[in-house]
Amino acid sequence: MNRLQVYLLLFFLGCAQMSAQDYFPVNDQVKAKNNNYMAFVNAKIYVTPVQVVDKGTLLIREGKVVQAGKSVTLPKNTVVVDVSGKWIYPSFIDVFSSFGVAKPKKFSAKGRSAEYGPSREGFYWNDHIMPENDAIDKFTYDDSVAKSLRKVGFGVVNTHIQDGIARGTGVLVALNREDNDAVRILDDRSAQYFSFKRSVAKRQSYPTSLMGAMALLRQMYYDADWYAKGHVDTKDRSLEALNRNKDLVQIFAAEDKGNVLRADGIGDKFGIQYAILGGGDEYERVADIKATNAKLILPLNFPEAYDVSDPYAAAYVSLEDMRHWNQAPANPKILAEHGVPFSLTLHDLKSPQEFNDKIRKAIQYGLPKTKALEALTTVPSDILGKSDEIGSLQPGRYANFLITSGDIFEKGTILYENWVQGKRNIVNDMFLKDIHGEYKLVVDGQNFSLSIKGEPTSPKAEVKRDTVKLKAKLNYGNEWLVLSLVDGKENTSYRLTALVDPDDDKLKGRAVLSDGKETTFEAVKTGTIDKKKKEKGATGPNMVAITYPNVGYGYASIPRQETVLFKNATVWTSEDAGILENTDVLVKNGKIAKIGKDIKAGAAKVVDATGKHLTAGIIDEHSHIAALAINEAGHNSSAEVKMTDVLDYEDRGIYHALAGGVTSLQLLHGSANPIGGQSAIIKLKWGESPENMVYENAPKFIKFALGENVKQSNWGSYSRFPQTRMGVEQVFIDYFQRAKEYGAKKKSGAAYRHDEEMETLVEILNGERFISCHSYVQSEINMLMKVAEKFGFRVNTFTHILEGYKVADKMRQHGVGAGTFSDWWAYKFEVNDAIPYNAAIMHDQGITVAINSDDREMIRRLNQEAAKTVKYGGMTEHEAWKTVTINPAKLLHLDDRTGSIKEGKDADLVLWSDNPLSVYAKAEITMIEGAVFFDLEKDAKLREAVKRERNLLIDQMLTAKESGHKTQAPQQNKKELMHCDTGAMEQ
Incomplete structure (x- = not known):
């Protein structure tokens, strides 16, 4: 069968298969159905990624x-159709697409988002x-x-509206150009989608943060269950849809x-197993990722x-970002090695054309080809629950397949060719x-x-x-060759045209010379060209080692407990x-x-602490690192949000704090609202996962706030309640009354x-x-104590409390402690009455007083902040030291x-080079539960290692640029220095 015959057969076959539904009338052609079979023979066929047939049909x-x-x-x-020498694969499937669905338009923002509530009726409140x-x-x-x-090989995509936290259902589409939606739509409710990102098209303020989005999702599921049990008299179309879709595939865009x-x-928590869109950095926590099942x-969004x-510009690029460029292409390989099932998506690529590279x-970075093919065929079909329809070439599946010249x-x-639902799509001419x-080449007698x-x-x-x-320009297609030549030296040109004979190695046809003369040409083949071109960076740069955490100053392995004897310390x-x-x-x-003199070491590692000082680790009662x-910031109460949801274990502020002798801290919500979020109490185990940093069975805390921030006098919002200090009191009364009634029910x-x-x-x-x-001013301090007493509880700690010296007697009577600054004042109006004697005065009144940081810079020198209480107030050195150790505890x-330092307590210790209250003191060893998480000598080596690694990665990037790879401009990825009001004004 020659080429023309094949094309005609395929054409008529396609025409006869035009498939309007069988109950539709046909007035413009003879109504006929093609029952013919079609066979592709002599191909290497990948029935599945692991079932391969040579010379198959x-x-x-x-x-x-x-x-x-x-x-x-x-x-x-x-x-x-004889496709000898060709390979046939199942067409690819993309589970996470936006094909055919327009992006929602972003709302026009005017003013703070906190001023906006829900815009719909009959739907969920958010x-x-x-x-x-x-x-x-x-x-x-x-x-x-x-x-x-x-x-690029895709035959089916699962598309959805990529907007909002609960996004609705997707639609599974075959990329079939010949038929209509009635045929190409494989499932019009293929999955239910979620994310942590709020809608760009909606103004409603809540949530403004990741922890708010998480809390909202949890409440949504609780509300859906309550609604499903018939406890709501009104109709909520959102919750009805959520419940209706609960048996669909659930896909979460985590990224x-x-x-x-x-x-x-x-x-x-709610018995749901999501399929989850990753971000390409899962290799850094592969064991935890695997444990999710x-x-x-x-995505294949490997950075350039x-x-x-x-x-100078290179100095802006963090080691973390350099590493990700180096390591990210190995993400699929590492997940495959650890048995994590995954599909691949075009999501986050600039264009589909990037996919092949x-x-x-x-x-090249080690992903086995079989796993790559599974990730594009059988795994996505399994995720969608459509393995009996797509993803393989087993009997009964859609005829979605690719014909290639070799290994795809x-x-x-x-x-x-890319066949979709049995319909042929020519990508490149198979018979060319x-x-x-x-x-x-001979033209008019010239060689x-x-x-x-x-x-x-x-x-x-x-x-x-x-x-x-x-100068030569060649066009070749549909068996015709057109070659134009220009000889600049001789000022002559040649235009050659030929119909290529598939059975002849010669190229021959007509030629037109620059003077208009028509003649013939002939090109006789004399040799072949090696088309196997070495790819740029074919083996990829050598991967640098992953550390814990995988940022600068991360460790090769997570520190482990040791048996250590500190000798002769103060x-x-x-x-x-x-x-x-x-x-x-x-x-x-x-x-x-054990604590004492002349303790025998046994098998312990001995640290000579002669002339040095050993203390308990510093505890920061109020931190935002x-x-x-x-x-x-979306509501005036956010008691449902949790700081444990947003722990950043990679924050280098942890390492800096360890260098300052800090071993524990309370991570507090900010002060955007009177009732803030639930705090996290953590140990600074640098390199550990967030879950392993949180204290086991930790006491439960929450952040409240008073003053200028919560009534928003500092950033011009005039709509959200409260707007006055009187309103702040009413918020507390209202919420606690509601809580009292809720608890009674x-x-x-x-x-x-x-x-x-x-x-x-x-x-x-x-x-x-x-x-x-x-807290700041005495009137509000008194107010909250009275509200607490009215509802039968006690405030645990007033933090900041810079007017605490004015009401220390009342604080003692109430039983509240104080976390304060040593000598910060005048940074806003309500701090004008602050004095550096505040901590000592409250201490003298019998209040438990801690010095805290509220600042990632101050946390590195809390030892010196404690020392200021000796100067301002005459506290003894040991009592001063308690303000950053046992008092915050x-x-x-x-x-x-x-x-x-007491027998039986956690070995959270710091070895100082000098008196810990001295400005000359350095933390030489910081230990948490017997594991050394900071060592001054190792720190010096880490600094050198960071320099060497930066230079290595810079050399690799320079080589990549010289090899013709695309590059991106240097960018500074600098973590924001967070304080109480960070994010309080987010849109």
Whole structure:
């Protein structure tokens, strides 16, 4: 069968298969249905990624696969196409697409988002929850985009509205250009989608943060359950849709390794196993990712090298970002090695045309080709629950397949055809003869040398007469060759045209010379050209080692507990024993095992502490480091949000704090609202996961706030309640009254709607959660104590409390402690009355006083801040030291575990080079539970290692640029320095 016959057969077959539904009338043609079979024979067929048939046959009929294998019996009415030497694969599937769905328009923002509430009636109270949205309602098939997807091998995409936290359902679409939506839509409710990102089209203020989005999702699921049980009299179309869609595939757009774990945690809480869109950095926490048991959807958004040719600009690029460029292409390989199932997506690529280079790069970095093919076929079909329809060439599946010239993942392989639902889409001419080679060209008796090389589908010509190179332009398609030549030296031109004979190695045809003379030409093949071109960076740069955390100053391995004996130290116990001279301290199994003189070492590692000072680790009662967000500013109460949801274990502020002797801190919500969020109490275990940093069975705390920030006098919002200090008091009264009523209903045994916010406030009323309150002026300090006493509980800590010296007697009577600054004042109006004697005056009144930081810079020198209480107020050195050790431990109800050097307590210790209150003192060793998380000597080595690694990666990037790879401009990825009001004004 010649080429023309094949094309005609395929054309008529396609026409006969035009498939309007069988009950539709047909008035413009004879109504007929083609029952013929079609067989592709002599191909290498990937029935599945692991079932491969050499010289096999693929038999299809009516858009479905009938059989694929070695021995296939062909019915009489079979059209046979010989594809000898060709390879056949299942077409690719993208689980996470926006194909055919327009992006929502961003609302025009005027003023603070806190001024905006919900815009809809009859739906969920939060505009960012939109499970009622169905992508099918907004879907329009666009074949120009579909063509670009088919061109790189995709036959099916799962598309959805990429906007909002609950996004509604997706639609599964075959990229079938010939039929209509009735045929190409495989599932009009294919999955239900979620994310942590609020809608760009909605103004509603809440949530403004990641922790707010997480809290909203949890409350949404509780409300959906309450609604499903018939407890709501009115109709909520959002919750009805959410419940209706709960049996669909659930897909979560996390887009970051940490968010993958956060999303999975929400799913686990409500018995949902999400398929999760990752961010390409999952290799950094692969063990934790594997433990989720989630199927991932991986983008191939490997970053381009930075242009570091300017050394000053190069300094802006963080080591973390340099590493990610170096390591990210290995992400699929590392996940595959650890048995994490994943599919691949075009999401986050600038265009589909990048796909081939990206997938080849992943393979160069070690991703097995079988796993790559699984990630594009069988895994996505499994994620969607459609393995019996798509993803393989097994009988009964849609006839979605690719015909290629060879291994689809090899550079130079040509994708000829992409069949979708049995409909042929030509990407490149499968029957086009390969004309690459060396030729002797003769035109009008003149001899030339002709080289045809380049990409198989777009060859290029190089022509010389003797040693003179001519300008040449070659066009080749539909069997016709057109070659134009210009000889600038001789000022002559040649225009050659030929119909290429597939059975003849000669090229011959007509030629038109520059003087208009018509003649003939002939090109005789004299040799072949090696088309296997070495790819740029084919092996990829050498990967640098992953550290814990995988940023600058990360460790090769997570520090582990040791048995250590500190000999002859000056021991600051922070206990009644005071300061002990020439004393030994033995650390064993993470605890302080023994304190005394002349302790025998045994197998312990001995540290000579002669002339040095050993203290308990510093505890910062009020900190904002190690967080991805500080404020949820959308409501005047955000008691439902949790700082544990947004721990940033990669924040280098942790390492800096360890260098300043800090071992524990309370990570507090900010002061955007009177009732803030739940705090996190953590140990600064640099390199550990967030979960392992949080204190086990930690006391429960929450942040409250008073003053200028919560009434928003500093950033011009005039709508959100409260606007006055009187209003702040009313917020507390209102919420606690509601919590009291909620708690009473809960205790009664009656059915009740689970409310995350009220649950938290009830814990306060029951004495199960403690308040740490941002405060300044005496009137408000008194106010909150009176509100607390009215509802039968006590405030635990006033933090900042710069007018505490005015009401210290009342604070003592109430039983509240104080966390304060040593000598900060005058940074805003309500701090005008601050004095540096504040801490000493409150201490003298019998109040437990701690010095805190509230600042990532001050946390590094809290030892010196404590020393200021000696100067301002005459506190003894040991009492001063207690303000950063045992006193904050008492305020956090952790003094039975840490905060002092006492047998049986956690070995959270710091070895100082000098008196710890001295400005000359350096933390030489900072230990947490018997593991050394900072070592001054190792720090010096780390600094050198960081320099060497930066230089190595800069060299690799320079090499990449010289090799012709794309680069991006240097960018500074600098973490924001967070304080109480960070994020309080977010839109």
